[in-house]
Amino acid sequence: MYKIITKREIAPNIISLEVAAPLIAKRVKPGQFIILLVDERGERIPVTIADYNRENGRIRIIFQVVGKTTAQLSQMNEGDELFALVGPLGNPSEIDNYGTVVTVGGGTGIASVYPITRELKEAGNRVISIIGAKTRDLIIMEDEIRKASTELLVTTDDGSYARKGFVTEILDEVLQKEKDVKKVWAIGPAPMMKAASEVTKPHGIETIVSLNAIMVDGTGMCGSCRVTVNGETKFVCVDGPEFNGHLVDWPEFMNRLARYEKMEKHSFEAYRKVCGEENG
């Protein structure tokens, strides 16, 4: 039903899939995500829709292998079918002509920030993009982001490519220089989004983050994805995934991300063992 049309490993352990999902491709807007199941026994995992083609009915997802499900997904090939795929879930990003905006992507967050960046520019904004990763190999979608934004700044943590440093350091510099930034999007690992929110706070610039909470249904039915924002409980899947980063209760959010750490590790190790044996 949900056939994988193309598969590419765009960086070590980071894979891009194009999947046939015409109904989703028709309606999706930047900021939305899907939930997929690899097989009947699988876990429902959320992944951002990194790109879409309304004509050929395909969506593109980009994911990093971090555990059992993503490892299993990385073993699938062109022509294989996913067991389930549902979307588009969550609210679209609020795209408007703000003036000057900054989009920041860290790691696979680059994929999430890409469609937002593109749409912001199309809406008439001057978009400064900052992307970063641990090392040179892990910088993804550089050309696409360059095309989608007005200006692009690249960093690597280890300095193996472009500037050395964290995306948040560059963000700080940009905000010192640019006096008229209206809004910032920062998407990536939770510590990065938290740090980016701390950088923008003294400047009083609204900062949107996209929370990667642990989900089950993704439609507001279970409450697994809940997070405290401005003192209120919100469900990331239906009230988000984007929130004002200055209002998110980060320590609670990060604690909740680690809820199943032990079991996840166990599951991943068991999978690797079986797979390793099977593949010789």
Add this chain to the structure above:
Amino acid sequence: MAEMIPTPERMKRSQRPMPEQDPKKRVCNFDEVPLGYTTEDAIYEAQRCLQCKPAPCVEGCPAEIHIPQFILKIVEEGFASAYLEILKTNSLPTMCGRVCPQEEQCQRACVYNKMGKPISIGRLERFVSDWARKHDTKEKLPDSKKKSKLVAVVGSGPAGLTCAADLAKMGYDVTIFEALHKTGGVLTYGIPEFRLPKKIVGYEVDKIKDLGVKIVTDFVVGLTKGVDELAGEFDAIFLANGAGAPQFMHIPGENLNDVYSANEFLTRSNLMKAYKFPEFDTPIKAGKKVVVIGGGNVAMDAARTALRLGAKDVHVVYRRTKEEAPARAEEIAHAEEEGIVFDFLTLPVRILGDEKGNVTGMECIKMRLGEPDESGRRRPLPIEGSNFVMQVDMVICAIGTAANPIVARSATSVQTNKRGYFIVDEKTRATSREGIFAGGDITRGSATVISAIGDGKKAARAIDRYLSSGGSLRKSKK
């Protein structure tokens, strides 16, 4: 063939108990707890029925099942025809025989109830439908001509399944849209295996597919496509998306790591089969000392699931008393037999945790009952200064669910009430927009399986009337 016995003898007999798994064994497995009547049990129990005319029990059943008739057929050992008798008014008897609050419905109305030993109508219904499933008994359908009109059903819970089945039997072309990857609604994701085995739900769903109903899973109406869009493609729509949004108490500590909504806990366990982790990928935590907040069926299901996942100590806290608890008496009794401890007249005020987000305890306050409130139940009032802390490491919140706005938001001119439930005509289930009908929990708030089935039936009849008198949503203007 067995026969009815003389009335005095009938009156002497007492209710035949249902064989059940031993509580000590069953807390270690997810198998069904009640084992079902044997043929001999069923005949013995059926022979007690006085065959009243008119039969008060029928009025107690929301589906108006022809109770004395099907019971008589059991005595005559015509199990297939007993089943067909039930099917005339209830399309999912395998479910109702198991999960209906019988003691408050048909059995409360039974003339024997005064003597404290009503006919076990639910158990008989279950016996008959299980017999039929084992023998694959199917009803003979009249050759209804295929009709060209298209009907969309939103949600595959008992309301949606029933409406779809009835319309398909009339010859309509029906498509069910379901958000999850599996069908059955609460029957699949909420009610645990040990009360309602999923292979039974699967069997019923397969029968409905055999009628020609198309089922589209992974389709969130309101996101994948809106109701307004479906209205352009279908001649009528039945909205049966349930009331699945979990509610929380809004007390401090509620978002700590080991605080679950009952929906999350049960969905992980039932829908995702987390109780079989790591054979299935979805994880679930098994607390050692678990407390469940609430007094309904959902709270019982969560507590009993926690026990089966390995909890050593499970408490249920409820702010009123056992008498007010909305759970079925049978479920409370099952929970007690399994060693679950009830703390009545107790209200949580705060959940305590450490800096890593682990739950370390729950602070509660003792309650007393005051004057009756609007619901007629005595209002629980806190006893000042009675606060105390329970040592627990997991909390499950089962205080009810609310309407999820996703469907309603995409349905122009379909009115909802203040709480987000669709406003419908009680008899026809028609909403404020012509051609759109609604039923089940999304029109009632959390209710029962049988009321959802009843709504599905009524809506199917009303949809048939609407369509056969020339109505068509896709051809009408908003």
